[in-house]
Amino acid sequence: MALYLSKSGKLLPHFKQKICSLGMISLSSIASCFSQNPPLSPEHGKTPYAAPSLFASRRFGSVKAENLASINNTADSQALNFPGGMVKFTPELKFISDLPEERINCYRVLDESGHLLTSDFVEIDKDIAVKMYKEMVMLQTVDTIFYEAQRQGRISFYVTAAGEEAINIASAAALSMDDFVFPQYREAGVLLWRGFGLQDLANQCFGNVGDNCKGRQMPAHYGSKKHNYFTVASTVATQIPHAVGAAYSLKMEGRDACTITYFGDGGTSTGDFHAAMNFAAVLEAPVILFCRNNGWAISTPVSDQFRSDGIVVRGQAYGIRSIRVDGNDALAVFSAVHMARKMAISESRPVLIEALTYRAGHHSTSDDSSKYRPIEEIEWWRAVQDPVARFRKWLEIQGWWSCESDTELRDRARQEVLDAIQVAEKMEKPDLGEIFRDVYDFPPSNLSDQEKSLRQTVQRHQRDYTHFQL
Amino acid sequence: MAASFGVSSAAAANAVKSPALSPPSLPVIRSEARPISCRVNKSRKAGKITTKAVAAQAENPASAASKPGHEVLLFEALREGLEEEMERDPRVCIFGEDVGHYGGSYKVSKGLADKYGDLRVLDTPIAENSFTGMAVGAAMTGLRPVVEGMNMGFLLLAFNQISDNCGMLHYTSGGQFTIPTVIRGPGGVGRQLGAEHSQRLESYFQSIPGIQMVACSTPYNAKGLMKAAIRSENPVVLFEHVLLYNLKERIPDEEYVVSLEEAEMVRPGEHVTILTYSRMRYHVMQAAKTLVNKGYDPEVIDIRSLKPFDLYTIGNSIKKTHKVLIVEECMRTGGIGASLTAAINENFNDYLDAPIVCLSSQDVPTPYAGTLEEWTVVQPGQIVTAVEQLCR
Numbered sequence: 001m002a003l004y005l006s007k008s009g010k011l012l013p014h015f016k017q018k019i020c021s022l023g024m025i026s027l028s029s030i031a032s033c034f035s036q037n038p039p040l041s042p043e044h045g046k047t048p049y050a051a052p053s054l055f056a057s058r059r060f061g062s063v064k065a066e067n068l069a070s071i072n073n074t075a076d077s078q079a080l081n082f083p084g085g086m087v088k089f090t091p092e093l094k095f096i097s098d099l100p101e102e103r104i105n106c107y108r109v110l111d112e113s114g115h116l117l118t119s120d121f122v123e124i125d126k127d128i129a130v131k132m133y134k135e136m137v138m139l140q141t142v143d144t145i146f147y148e149a150q151r152q153g154r155i156s157f158y159v160t161a162a163g164e165e166a167i168n169i170a171s172a173a174a175l176s177m178d179d180f181v182f183p184q185y186r187e188a189g190v191l192l193w194r195g196f197g198l199q200d201l202a203n204q205c206f207g208n209v210g211d212n213c214k215g216r217q218m219p220a221h222y223g224s225k226k227h228n229y230f231t232v233a234s235t236v237a238t239q240i241p242h243a244v245g246a247a248y249s250l251k252m253e254g255r256d257a258c259t260i261t262y263f264g265d266g267g268t269s270t271g272d273f274h275a276a277m278n279f280a281a282v283l284e285a286p287v288i289l290f291c292r293n294n295g296w297a298i299s300t301p302v303s304d305q306f307r308s309d310g311i312v313v314r315g316q317a318y319g320i321r322s323i324r325v326d327g328n329d330a331l332a333v334f335s336a337v338h339m340a341r342k343m344a345i346s347e348s349r350p351v352l353i354e355a356l357t358y359r360a361g362h363h364s365t366s367d368d369s370s371k372y373r374p375i376e377e378i379e380w381w382r383a384v385q386d387p388v389a390r391f392r393k394w395l396e397i398q399g400w401w402s403c404e405s406d407t408e409l410r411d412r413a414r415q416e417v418l419d420a421i422q423v424a425e426k427m428e429k430p431d432l433g434e435i436f437r438d439v440y441d442f443p444p445s446n447l448s449d450q451e452k453s454l455r456q457t458v459q460r461h462q463r464d465y466t467h468f469q470l
Numbered sequence: 471m472a473a474s475f476g477v478s479s480a481a482a483a484n485a486v487k488s489p490a491l492s493p494p495s496l497p498v499i500r501s502e503a504r505p506i507s508c509r510v511n512k513s514r515k516a517g518k519i520t521t522k523a524v525a526a527q528a529e530n531p532a533s534a535a536s537k538p539g540h541e542v543l544l545f546e547a548l549r550e551g552l553e554e555e556m557e558r559d560p561r562v563c564i565f566g567e568d569v570g571h572y573g574g575s576y577k578v579s580k581g582l583a584d585k586y587g588d589l590r591v592l593d594t595p596i597a598e599n600s601f602t603g604m605a606v607g608a609a610m611t612g613l614r615p616v617v618e619g620m621n622m623g624f625l626l627l628a629f630n631q632i633s634d635n636c637g638m639l640h641y642t643s644g645g646q647f648t649i650p651t652v653i654r655g656p657g658g659v660g661r662q663l664g665a666e667h668s669q670r671l672e673s674y675f676q677s678i679p680g681i682q683m684v685a686c687s688t689p690y691n692a693k694g695l696m697k698a699a700i701r702s703e704n705p706v707v708l709f710e711h712v713l714l715y716n717l718k719e720r721i722p723d724e725e726y727v728v729s730l731e732e733a734e735m736v737r738p739g740e741h742v743t744i745l746t747y748s749r750m751r752y753h754v755m756q757a758a759k760t761l762v763n764k765g766y767d768p769e770v771i772d773i774r775s776l777k778p779f780d781l782y783t784i785g786n787s788i789k790k791t792h793k794v795l796i797v798e799e800c801m802r803t804g805g806i807g808a809s810l811t812a813a814i815n816e817n818f819n820d821y822l823d824a825p826i827v828c829l830s831s832q833d834v835p836t837p838y839a840g841t842l843e844e845w846t847v848v849q850p851g852q853i854v855t856a857v858e859q860l861c862r
Contacts, residue, residue, distance in 0.1 A: 180611060213644040223643045230610060231643035235634045241603030242635070246611040248604065252563070252589060259607075275597030279604060282595060438645040439680050441703040444731065444778040 103309050106324045106356055109331040112384060114393025122335040124173075126400050132173050132330060133395055134409060136165040136388045139189040141413040142198065143361070146205060149421055150219075150365040155205045159220045161186045163360030166330040166387035167262075167292055169193055174337035175260060180250070181229045182243040182261035184236075185220055186292065190262075194227040198416055202424035214438070215430040237267040240276035240289065244350075247285035251348060258286040258344040260337075266297025268311050280350035281319040288340045289320070289352045292327065294359035299372040315352040327357030328387040331394070358385060432458065539722045545715040547689035548578045551696030552616065554725065556586055559614060562700055563590045565601050566618030575620050576656055576715050602628035602653065606635045610647045614700060622657030622709065623669035636705045637680030652699040653707045658749055658799055659847050660712035665835035668843075670800045672709055672776050676809060683776040684730050685709040685748045689719040691774060694728030702730060709776070711749045733780040739769035741861055743787040745810060746797040747773045750848060754797050757853035766857060776806055785818055792823040793860050797848055802830045827856050 079088045109121040124132070143160035150158045161168055168189025175181075181190055188201065203210035205219035213223060213231065223231025230242065243261030250257055267273055268291060280287050291311040295302055308314060315322025321343065325332045333355060340351040358381040362369045369378065395401035436443055436451045443451070458465045542550065556562045564579055570593040573580030583591040594601040598619060605615035619625040625632070636649050659668045672683055682704050686692035692710070699706035736751065737758060746754045751772045758768050769787050773780065788794060794814060798807040807828040814826055829848045837843055 182607065211644070212646065213642060216644065217642040221642070223646060225643070225646040230607075231639055231647060233635055233639065233642070235630060238603055238631060238635055239607075241600040241631070242607030242610065244600075245604030245607030245609075245613075245615075247607075248589075248592075249608045249611045249613045252613065271597065272600050272603060275595065275600030276603070278595055278597070279600060283592075438641045440640075440682070441648070445781065446778045 098307070099309055100313070104312050104324050106326050107332050107336060108326040108329050109335065110329050110390055110394050112390060114390055114395075114397055116394075121331050122174075122338045124331070124334060126398070128173060129395060129398070130400055132169050132334075133388075133391055133401060135169045135189065135193050136330070136391065137406075137409055138198075138413050138417075139165050139168060139192055140388055141410065141417050142188070142192070142201060145414065145417045145421065146201075146219075147361075147365065149205075154421070154425060155219050157219045157365055158205065159185050159364045160361040161189055163358050163381060163385075163387070164292055164294060164327065165189060166333050166391065167290075167327045167355050167357060170330040170333035171260070171262075171290060171337045174334045175341060176257065177228065178255070178257040179228065179341070180243070180246045180257070180259040181227075182239040182246065182259060183222075183229065183232055184239060184262050184264060184267065184292075185232050185234075186264070187262050188220060188222060191222050191224065191227060191229050194224075194229060196222065196224055196227055196229070198420040199423060200224075202417075202420040203427065206421075206424040206427070207429065208424055208427035209430050210424070210427055211430070214434045216434070216438075237263055237270040237272040237276075239263070240267070240272050241279065243287050243289075244276045244280045244283065244285050247280065247287035247344075247350075248283055251283070251285055256345060258288060258341055260288040260290055260341075262290045262292060264297060265291065265293040265295065265302050265305055265311065266300065267291075268314070269305055277314070277318045277320060277350070277352070284348050285350055286344040286348050287350045288337065288344055289350060290337070291352070291354045292357060293354050294327075294357045296359045296363070296369070296373070298363045298367060299369070301373075310354055310356070312352065312354040320350050320352050322352035322354065324354045324356060327355030328385045328390065330387060330391045357387075360386075537720065539720045541718055541720050542689050542693075543715065544686075544689045544692050544710075544717040544719075545576050545578050547693040547719075547721060548686075548696050548710070549580065549582070551693040551700075552579065553582060553585075555697055555700040556582065556590070559700075561612060562614045562616065563592065563608070564616045564618065565592045565594050565605050565608075567594055567596060567620050569593060569618050574618060576710075576712075579618070598624050598627035599629075599631050602631040603635065605651045605653075606631055606639070606649055609649045609651045609705075610639065614650050614652075616652045616654065616700060619653065619655030621667050621669070621712075622655045622671045623666055625653065625655060625671060626669070626674070628653075629674070632675065632681065632705075632707075633678040637678045640704075641680060648703050649705050650700075650703050651705045652696070652702075653705065654696075654699075654710060656710045656712040656715070658709075658711040658713065659831070659836050659843065662838055662840055662843060663712070663836075664838055667712075668836035670805070670831075671707075673800045673805045675707055676777050676806060680705065681777065682706045682730055683709065684774055685711075685776055687711070687714060687748050687751045687772055687774070689717055690721050691728050691734060691772075693721060694726055695730065695774070697725075698727040698730045701727065706730065709748060713749055714752075729775075731775045731778060731780055733783040734772040734774050735769075735783070736772050737768065737770040739767040739791070741767045741791060742769065742793040742795055742857055743784070743791045744768050744770045744795045744797060744853070744857070745773050745784060746770070747776065747806070748799065750797045750799055753848060753850050754853055757850040757857070760850065760854050761857055764854075764858075766861060768857060773810070779810060779813055781813060781817060784814065785821075788814065788818045788821050792821055794822065794826045795853070795856050795860055796826065796828040796830075797853055798828070798830050799847060800830055801833045802828075803833050805830050824860055827860055829853065829856055 079086050109116060109118055111117055139161060143162055146155065146158045147160055149155050164186055168187055172190040172193035177194060183190060200212065201222065204213055204222055207215035218234065221232040223229060233239065240261050240263055243259045247259045250259065263273065277289065280289065293302065293310055297305055310324065312322045312324040323336055325336045327333060336353050340353055343349060344351050360378060360382045392401060392406065432455060433451065436447050439447060564582065566574065568575060569579040570583040570588055570591050579591055602617055605617045608615050632653065636651060639647055640649055657669055657671055672685065675681065675683060682702065684695050684699065684706060686695045686708065695708060699708050736755065744754050754770055758770055761768050769791055771783060771787055796807040796810055798805055800806050807830050811826045811828050829852055831846050831848065834846060836846055
């Protein structure tokens with residue numbers, strides 16, 4: 001009990017419930033109980049990072065017992081210091097509406113033709129902007145060609161980030177190299193931005209000796225300690241608690257860095273998402289939780305995934321600051337991540353970003369999305385809301401880019417990617433020993449025995465294993 | 471080291487005062503001049519605490535001071551191990567439910583939050599999969615988390631993170647990221663705790679590649695295994711037993727670790743090799759007394775390392791006795807005994823004079839009623855009968 005009492009004072013300003021009219025409500029008209037309440041926070045519509053801080057930062061510390069009587073000695077008996085804080089009473093039997101009157105607005109800087117809609121964004125200089133564009137094009141090129149390679153049977157599997165190039169590159173550009181990235185699997189662009197080479201990407205997809213994962217993971221499951229990009233695991237949303245744990249470790253060290261984790265709309269249904277959000281808030285961990293709400297979880301549309309107003313509204317449910325941005329707008333994504341990073345580090349708090357976008361490609365090479373969604377819809381998003389085109393238009397308006405540069409860039413990118421694939425394809429696969437290495441730091445006897453046994457088998461049946469590397 | 475059952479739990483636990491609190495960064499000043507190698511707080515020994523909960527001969531201070539080492543209960547030994555490692559390495563931290571100011575449900579982390587702060591001894595919300603995931607993330611970025619499952623059974627919720635991430639990420643990242651976590655907690659059949667709180671998770675976890683599993687059974691090996699597990703670069707699951715926390719033993723004052731991969735020879739013998747671990751060790755030793763009286767000479771080995779098995783020690787024993795009895799608390803199907811039987815058959819078939827006998831619990835959820843519960847756990851009488859039949 002003492003724990004809650006001492007923290008109640010700081011939680012008090014947190015509850016800005018609107019007390020509706022105190023007039024009598026006839027209990028027989030049940031419908032009137034379900035009025036459409038505006039959302040708890042009056043800030044929706046304004047740029048959230050300008051909103052006043054709702055709570056003072058709380059430090060971890062030993063709990064002091066306080067005098068129950070003095071806390072509850074309010075002359076008005078209209079509030080009570082419950083565990084968790086002071087709550088005002090209302091005489092109205094009224095339920096909070098399931099959905100807000102209006103959906104949370106979406107922050108956008110550029111319109112589809114590349115024109116600025118606002119001056120409220122973080123400026124980017126020419127070098128960064130051009131680099132961003134080039135990387136977005138490179139990502140598109142990599143995706144296209146690797147996808148084709150899978151269709152040709154050269155690699156077994158691939159996931160594209162089609163339609164989410166702005167999310168990938170702009171968010172990466174707004175971070176520093178010291179920030180830890182915990183990706184899901186549609187964030188290869190973040191790795192590209194950080195300097196992971198085309199050859200490295202190709203090597204991983206082919207699982208050859210050059211692969212820094214040593215042939216142990218599926219294509220597109222990249223990981224690079226050097227680039228602070230944590231290896232992709234196929235399990236959904238397991239990276240979110242990892243990111244919170246890593247943020248915890250940064251907090252312990254007091255480092256000027258944060259963690260960022262990416263996940264999709266589908267991933268927010270998992271238990272790990274819920275608990276990680278909760279932990280991040282309780283721990284006050286410097287983590288950016290970036291949701292790529294692209295409308296689809298394989299064939300499950302968001303209407304079957306959740307009934308809330310997207311993901312952004314969940315932020316407040318956990319006590320986390322949040323924002324909704326146009327995921328196809330590179331400047332908006334950049335600004336949001338830039339500000340979120342500042343908040344996360346300087347205030348040691350988590351921030352939730354929901355980027356609304358569209359999965360312009362299939363879920364993966366194992367999927368044909370035309371089976372469950374109209375092709376016209378896919379085509380519309382690809383054409384009209386293409387994040388790369390929009391950013392290019394803005395660059396052209398700035399005078400920082402031209403059509404000729406574009407053709408040249410794309411041709412060169414295409415050639416580089418093709419070359420990387422050709423080289424990767426020809427490289428050998430890792431040797432047999434890699435099956436047994438790195439399961440532990442040093443192989444225990446049972447694994448050594450198993451390796452010996454396998455080598456003997458391969459030796460004995462060499463004809464059956466001619467295409468394998470010993 | 472002979473260990474004895476401490477009967478009273480509450481009295482002993484409450485009587486233990488936490489060691490003299492000192493800020494972690496300052497050297498600990500002791501009243502007596504002691505060599506640096508003696509890491510354990512001497513203030514605990516100087517008569518401040520009542521370690522004797524059982525009515526046994528009272529140790530007068532004079533004779534106590536002359537015997538080497540100090541007496542602890544098993545949960546205190548675990549705490550000592552934890553504390554020493556936290557003192558030694560600032561990266562070691564603890565995650566779990568109620569581990570902070572509450573000190574843990576079995577008091578293993580008592581006093582540590584006061585000493586090291588709320589952040590390093592972290593109370594987590596109720597989400598095992600997620601705080602285990604947090605530990606994975608923290609471990610990948612340089613910390614050395616010790617995750618406590620309030621009861622081992624709850625860690626079933628963490629299976630995804632333990633198997634798919636903890637066990638795998640070192641491998642799938644090509645060795646780039648290490649996950650030096652320790653996952654620990656009490657498991658096994660207790661006293662009428664109900665089926666959900668009587669789980670033997672070693673059965674389920676044993677297949678997971680990339681993790682190591684050890685089971686402690688005495689205060690001595692509990693402390694040693696805790697320290698070794700924390701220092702290991704691999705994820706280690708440390709199985710404790712609910713009923714063994716109040717075991718009392720005299721353990722060395724000097725710092726020590728025990729090997730994670732070695733079995734422990736409890737009682738050398740000639741006639742039969744009895745392999746066991748955790749609480750069943752005590753049922754076996756009780757049976758051993760009866761067996762000795764009947765003229766048998768059993769060799770008792772506490773296998774301790776559940777993954778990988780210490781086939782060296784086990785093999786040497788089998789080569790001597792040619793008969794094997796496995797006594798475990800796991801269910802018959804898919805338990806540690808099942809795997810051990812297979813491993814021994816494969817490796818030491820030539821040395822066996824008789825088929826391996828494995829005594830395990832039945833494939834049933836653990837019932838609540840005392841008598842029913844007792845019948846699901848292997849009792850000393852069964853062990854005696856099994857040995858007699860084996861040695862016929």
